[in-house]
Amino acid sequence: MKTKSLRGRDYITLMDFSKEEIETLLDMAIRLKMDRASGRKHHLLEDKTIFLLFYNRSLRTRNSFESGIMQLGGHANYLDSEKIYTPALVGEEKAFATERVPDVARVLSRFGEAIAIRMFGDPTGWEYGNGNKYIREFARWADIPVINMEDDMFHPCQGIADILTMKEKWGSLKGRKIVISWAYSPSMKKPVSVPQTLMVGCSLFGATVVFARPKGFELDPKIIQRTKKNVEYYGGSFEEVDDIREAFHQADAVYPKSWPSLQYLLPVTEKPNFEGMSQLFEANRSWIVDDKLMALAKKDCLYMHCLPADRGFEVTDSVMDGPNSVIFDQAENRLHGQKAVMSMIMRG
Secondary structure (H helix, E strand, O other), X not given: OOOOOOOOOOEOOHHXXXXXXXXXXXXXXXXXXXXXXXXXXOOOOOXXXXXXXXXXXXXXXXXXXXXXXXXXXXXXXEEEOXXXXXXXXXXXXXXXXXXXXXXXXXXXXXXXXXXXXXXXXXXXXXXOOHHHHHHHHHHHHOOOOEEEEEEOOOOHHHHHHHHHHHHHHHOOOOOOEEEEEEOOOXXXXXXXXXXXXHXXXXXXXXXXXXXXXXXXXXOOHHHHHHHHHHHHHHOOEEEEEOOHHHHHOOOOEEEEEOOOXXXXXXXXOOOXXXXXXXXXXXXXXXXXXXXXXXXXXXXXXXXXXXXXXXXXXXXXXXXXXXXXXXXXXXXXXXXXXXXXXXXXXXXX
């Protein structure tokens, strides 16, 4: 089968790619993972540089990108947004402290082969969609591909790793009941990017997608609509419920994590209302994944999480470290998925 070229493409959301293109990335990730295990080395990105621009902290993302491009023969430059002239949009500049995004994008385009960016939460001013806007502004001006390492809407690098993990365990997602669920955390600052990306991704492969959340934690209606369209075209189903026990019943995989309530953030409100959001969070402290909840799912149900997970709040230790947990497989697959993305768009 001829491999579809993705050379020069930006990687900002899975919604920008067809099912066939995502399958190409998954096939490449599997190949690179197998070759790594067998000791076969690749120099697909020899002498190529990727710039990693972080507005937020990172463990898995930074290290998987740095290790990944090194394994492919290239090099990563880490850029802390606070240690450089912080890239800013028009009207947000501060003298001798910031530099306009178009200028940064065009300069980095002269130095390397890709720019990867992470931006959500505080750096966005808690305006939903603002992080994604920044990344798309970089993509507009850069002459090299731009990769989204997570913004306030999407996390396509985690998404490809999650789908890869499920394919490794099952072979196919078709007919599998996959539960994407909210879970309680004392922090209200985890973005909605992971559940929204997973929802869209799973709906391409014939899965039974169940979205469970308390009232007030609904996700972007445009993402829900896209998921429903995927299901109509590719098969499977989509259901939204407000009962976590109902959702977990006979599930093949569960992916419970925390995210904020969009109704308390810009542009819905005049300013972020964390006090109101806190009350909503505390009213739903019972949304924690423990052994009793997991017992409602199938015996071999996968427990999934992108990490970091808030132990004792989102999930108990017994579940997170238990036999059903595949969280470290997911973490490892970040490396292989991102190697596939870099090798396909930076080289083709």
